[in-house]
Every structure is written in structure tokens, then in C-alpha cells.
Amino acid sequence: MSELALLEIDGATATLTLNRPEARNALSIDLIGAIDARVAELERTDGVTVAVMTGAGRAFCAGMDLKAVLGDPEAPPRLLGSLARLALRIRALPQVVVAKVNGAAIGGGCGLTCVCDVSITHADSKMGFPEVDLGVCPAVVAPWLVRKIGAGRARHVLLTGGIVSGRHAHELGIVDRVVASRDELDTAGDELARRLAGGGARALAATKGLLNELDGSLDASVGERGATLSAEVLATPEARAMLTERFGC
Amino acid sequence: MIRVEHEDHIACVTLARPDQRNALTPGMLGALADAVRNAPSSGARALLLAGEGRVFCAGFDLTLCRESPNGSVMRDLLSGLSGAIRAMRGLDIPVVIACHGAAIAGGCALLGGADVVVADRGCKLGYPVVRLGVSPAVSAPFLRTAVGDGACRARLLETDLIDGERAHEIGLVHELVKTREDVLPRAMEVARALGTKPPWAIAATKRWCNELTPAGGAQRALEVSLSLTGGDEERALLEKVWGGNA
Numbered sequence: 171m172s173e174l175a176l177l178e179i180d181g182a183t184a185t186l187t188l189n190r191p192e193a194r195n196a197l198s199i200d201l202i203g204a205i206d207a208r209v210a211e212l213e214r215t216d217g218v219t220v221a222v223m224t225g226a227g228r229a230f231c232a233g234m235d236l237k238a239v240l241g242d243p244e245a246p247p248r249l250l251g252s253l254a255r256l257a258l259r260i261r262a263l264p265q266v267v268v269a270k271v272n273g274a275a276i277g278g279g280c281g282l283t284c285v286c287d288v289s290i291t292h293a294d295s296k297m298g299f300p301e302v303d304l305g306v307c308p309a310v311v312a313p314w315l316v317r318k319i320g321a322g323r324a325r326h327v328l329l330t331g332g333i334v335s336g337r338h339a340h341e342l343g344i345v346d347r348v349v350a351s352r353d354e355l356d357t358a359g360d361e362l363a364r365r366l367a368g369g370g371a372r373a374l375a376a377t378k379g380l381l382n383e384l385d386g387s388l389d390a391s392v393g394e395r396g397a398t399l400s401a402e403v404l405a406t407p408e409a410r411a412m413l414t415e416r417f418g419c
Numbered sequence: 420m421i422r423v424e425h426e427d428h429i430a431c432v433t434l435a436r437p438d439q440r441n442a443l444t445p446g447m448l449g450a451l452a453d454a455v456r457n458a459p460s461s462g463a464r465a466l467l468l469a470g471e472g473r474v475f476c477a478g479f480d481l482t483l484c485r486e487s488p489n490g491s492v493m494r495d496l497l498s499g500l501s502g503a504i505r506a507m508r509g510l511d512i513p514v515v516i517a518c519h520g521a522a523i524a525g526g527c528a529l530l531g532g533a534d535v536v537v538a539d540r541g542c543k544l545g546y547p548v549v550r551l552g553v554s555p556a557v558s559a560p561f562l563r564t565a566v567g568d569g570a571c572r573a574r575l576l577e578t579d580l581i582d583g584e585r586a587h588e589i590g591l592v593h594e595l596v597k598t599r600e601d602v603l604p605r606a607m608e609v610a611r612a613l614g615t616k617p618p619w620a621i622a623a624t625k626r627w628c629n630e631l632t633p634a635g636g637a638q639r640a641l642e643v644s645l646s647l648t649g650g651d652e653e654r655a656l657l658e659k660v661w662g663g664n665a
Contacts, residue, residue: 302624305617309627321632322565326593328624329513329534330609331616396627403623412617 174204176226177211182219182367184212184265191227196235197278199245202252209259219371220363221263223286224270230295231279236306237417240410247401253278254310254393257285261387264375266366270359271295271345272352276333281311283345284318287378290347290362292355295336297344302331305412307403309396317385319343421450422471429610430454430463437472442480443525445492448499455506455514455532464614464621466510468529469517469603475542476526481551485661490649493553497648500525501557501641507532508561508629511622513613517606518592519599523580524548524555530591531561531634534625535613537606538583538592539599545580551660552653556643560634566590 176187186208188195195201212221225231234253239245260267260282269275269283271291280297283289291297299315301308308315308328316324319342327342340348349358366374382388403409422433432454434441451468458466470476479496486492507514508531516533521543528546530536538544546555555575563571570589574581586592596605613621647653 302616302620305620307620307623307627309623312624312627313631316628316631320565320567320590321628322590323593325625325628326535328628329613329616329621392631399623399627403620406619408617408619 174201175208177208179215179218182217182371183363184215184218184221186212186221186223187226188224188231189226191225191229193235194229194232194274195225195227195279196232197249197253198235198238199249199252201235202249202256206252206256206259209256209263212263212265218265219369219374220268220367221265222268222270222359222363223260223282224359225272227273229273229279230269230271230275231282232274233277233279236404236413240413240417243405246404247397250310250397250400250404251394254397255390257282257310257314258388258390258393260285261382264371264378266374266378268359268363268366269345270355271297271336272355277301277308278311280344281308281314284311284314288347288362288366289345290349290355290359291336291339291345292349292352293335293337294352295339296333297336297339298331298333299328300331300333302329304416305403305409307400309400309403310393311396313392313396315344317387420444420447421454423454425461425463427611428462428464428614429607430458430461430466432458432466432468434468434470434476439480440474440477440521441470441472441526442477443496443500444480444483445495445499448496448503452499452503452506455503455510458510459512463512464618465512465610466507466514467517467606467610468507468514468533469606470519470526473599474520475516475518475522476529477521478524478526478548481657481660484657488649488654490653493648493653494645496525497557497641497644500528501637504529504532504558504561505637508634511625512618513610513621513625515606515610515613517603518542518544519602528555528558528561531558531565535594535609536592537594537596537602537609538586539596539602540583542583542586542592542599543580544583544586544591545578546575547578547580549576550578550656552647552650552656554644554647556640558640560637560640562591564632564634
């Protein structure tokens with residue numbers, strides 16, 4: 171079986187690739203575990219200043235793999251809790267983390283892009299938080315969106331649900347940079363990573379650390395509470411009925 | 420002066436005092452808070468707040484304060500405003516505000532209770548009340564969660580108004596439409612769309628948003644605004660306004 175998450179290091183830049191393209195890189199327990207292991211490697215790696223996170227295949231990340239966990243009531247809290255812990259671990263990395271959003275970044279996948287320090291996508295990618303449309307609550311990703319775009323805009327985006335283009339996501343502040351087409355993304359992403367890696371590694375890490383302190387990023391209790399809330403909503407008969415109908419299982 | 424109608428599971432609450440640009444009275448603010456609190460029990464899945472006539476809301480009806488030199492009407496207005504905003508925020512269904520033409524002072528403060536604000540590009544918004552000796556502190560806890568601390572500080576301390584485009588840039592307005600006539604139809608569309616979403620997911624998400632960024636200090640903020648009522652500065656500055664109108 172191929173590795174679910176890949177890590178390549180090229181000088182001062184590392185690339186972490188979500189590698190479950192047949193499932194549009196949907197976040198299963200195994201994929202989250204594989205990403206977590208790669209993040210742990212980054213924690214131990216000296217000389218890397220910038221880490222680029224991206225997805226293999228057409229999608230960046232289709233979100234939580236809810237279909238796979240619907241049958242087991244124990245599984246959703248585990249999955250949501252592991253995503254909350256992974257998000258915190260990514261945020262705490264000393265490297266500047268760039269989300270290179272190659273395609274759809276939906277729900278938990280869009281949340282991951284907000285955990286990263288800087289994000290770039292192309293005009294036609296699909297991004298957003300359609301959780302409320304599915305009868306679930308985006309409680310794990312909400313704190314990260316609030317930190318990214320502010321509380322008022324986050325409230326609007328999360329309650330409105332739906333999916334928007336990369337261009338619109340950029341207008342909403344969900345993503346920092348947008349290029350005109352998919353063809354331009356790799357070059358622009360490389361250029362962005364190179365420019366970021368030109369900064370002093372210690373200066374970047376110190377600045378990122380202070381920003382994490384200021385916005386409460388490293389408060390694990392928020393993520394835990396979000397995971398609990400999200401799992402509670404997911405466990406309601408209404409939500410389960412809606413998801414079962416949606417996924418046809 | 421507060422009209423409540425139900426349409427397609429939307430509670431449509433209208434400030435209906437168009438001849439006075441929907442200037443707020445203590446009675447209107449109390450009725451607004453009641454209408455907001457009662458909306459879910461009538462089966463509404465979203466609440467739309469709008470204003471009748473040329474503008475959404477011109478703020479407090481200051482002429483009422485003229486008859487109460489001890490500041491009691493101003494106190495009722497400020498407490499009523501805080502209560503109405505808190506009622507909107509505490510609601511389990513989403514609140515959409517159709518903000519057309521102008522939202523001034525207390526009218527602008529009402530936006531702090533909204534989950535989604537739709538406004539026209541030329542709409543005038545702001546809190547020009549310090550020149551009346553009134554402190555807009557009551558709005559601060561809600562405004563800062565909407566637009567962040569920097570923009571909040573500027574808006575509350577400066578007395579000039581901003582237009583809809585600028586309000587959209589700072590995050591006070593979420594959706595812009597071209598003209599004031601476009602505001603209500605678009606806001607209704609937004610409310611209808613929100614009203615079709617699973618109510619349990621909307622309620623959980625709204626509560627979590629409130630918990631993540633609590634509008635902390637709402638009571639304290641109200642007290643700061645109340646502390647100036649009936650004072651010499653406020654009376655002197657308000658009298659200038661009345662003198663100008665006379």
C-alpha cells in the first residue's frame with residue numbers, strides 16, 4: 171500500500187502531500203495518523219524553514235471521511251479529536267506552513283488550510299464549509315476560521331455554508347493568494363515558498379510563536395471542546411438520518 | 420412601530436416608523452427584543468430585520484430625551500438597545516439584517532446582533548454620537564467581534580460615517596448590493612436560504628460562534644454608556660442639537 175502522506179525535503183523547503191487521491195484525500199483516521207507522523211518528522215528536522223502542504227491528485231482535501239465512520243458510534247469522536255490534535259500540532263511547527271490548495275478544500279480540508287500560516291490557490295478551486303448543509307456542525311474548524319478571517323466574517327461563512335470558488339474564497343479572506351489557473355499554481359507556490367524560506371528561520375519561528383500566543387492557537391481545550399460538540403451533533407438522530415440519506419448507506 | 424410578519428418560516432421584523440426614519444424609542448426597542456425572542460416559538464427558522472421607508476434606521480429618537488433632563492429616557496434607550504442586540508445574538512436561528520440607505524448610531528449598533536448584514540454600496544453607517552456627549556460604548560463588545568479591535572476603535576471614536584463599500588471592507592457588512600431597493604429582496608433570499616438549512620446544525624454552529632468569541636462585557640459596556648446620561652456635557656451638547664432643530 172502506498173504511503174498516505176508523503177514528505178519530501180528539498181533544501182530549506184519541505185513538501186507534505188496528502189496521498190489518498192482515490193478518496194479526494196478525505197480525512198480518515200489512517201490519513202490523519204499518516205499526516206501526524208509526517209508532522210512529527212518535521213518537528214525533528216533541522217534546516218527546514220518552510221513546509222508546503224498539498225494534495226495528490228485533483229483535490230486538496232475533501233474533508234472528514236464521514237461516510238467511513240457512520241456505522242460506528244465510537245468512531246466520529248475519535249476522528250474529530252484526532253483532527254483537532256493534528257491541527258494544533260501543525261500550528262505549533264516552527265516552520266512556516268503553506269497550504270498549496272491544488273483543488274477542492276472542503277469542510278475539514280478547508281479548515282486545514284486555515285491552520286496553515288499562508289495559503290495559495292487558483293481561481294477555480296472549490297473551497298468552503300458546507301457542514302451546516304449536511305446537518306453537522308463545523309466546530310473543530312470554526313476556531314481556525316475565526317483566527318483566519320475574524321469572528322464576524324467566520325459567523326457569516328459558517329452559517330451560510332456552501333462551497334465557493336478559489337477566487338471568492340480569496341475575497342472572503344479564507345485564502346491569502348489566488349492565481350488565475352491551476353497551471354500557474356505550482357510555479358507560484360514554489361516562488362512563494364522560496365521567498366518565505368529567504369527569511370531568517372529563527373525570526374520566522376519566533377514571530378509565528380508570538381502570533382500563536384496572541385490568538386490563543388495553542389489552547390488545546392478549544393479544539394477538544396470543538397471535537398466534542400461536533401461529535402454530539404453528528405450523533406443526533408436528525409444528523410445521522412441526513413448523512414445516511416446523503417451517502418446512501 | 421415594530422411590525423412582525425411570518426413568511427416561509429421567516430420572521431420578518433420591521434422597524435415601521437418611516438416618517439421619523441425609524442428613529443428608535445424605548446418602546447420600539449422593547450418590542451423588538453420581544454419579537455426576536457418570540458420568533459422561534461412561532462416556527463421561524465430565520466429572522467429578518469428591516470426598516471420601512473428610505474433608510475434602515477437613523478438611531479435614537481433624541482427629541483424624546485428633551486423632556487427628561489435627568490437622562491431617564493436616554494437610559495431606557497441604551498438599556499433597550501443592549502437588550503435588543505443581546506436578544507438577537509442569543510437566538511438559535513440566524514438573524515439577517517437588511518440595512519438600506521442608512522444605519523446611524525443606535526441603528527448601526529443593531530447590526531451587532533446580526534449573523535449576516537446586507538447593505539447597499541451607498542449606505543451610510545456609523546456611530547457619530549460622541550459629539551452629542553453620548554458614549555457608544557454599549558456597542559463596543561458586539562462591534563469588535565464583527566470587525567476586530569482596530570476598526571472598532573476607529574468607528575466608535577470618529578464621528579464621520581462610512582459608506583457600504585467601506586463597511587464591507589471592514590466586515591461590518593457581509594453582502595453588498597447596488598442600490599437601496601436591492602437590499603430587502605436580497606436579504607430575504609439570504610434569510611430563506613438560511614431557513615432551509617438543518618436547524619440543529621445552525622443552532623449548534625451559532626452557539627459555538629458565540630462561545631468562541633463571546634461579546635464579553637456587554638453589561639459593563641452598557642454601564643459605561645449609562646454613566647454619562649443626565650450629565651452636564653451630554654445635556655449641553657444635546658441642547659445644541661435641539662437648538663439647531665428649533
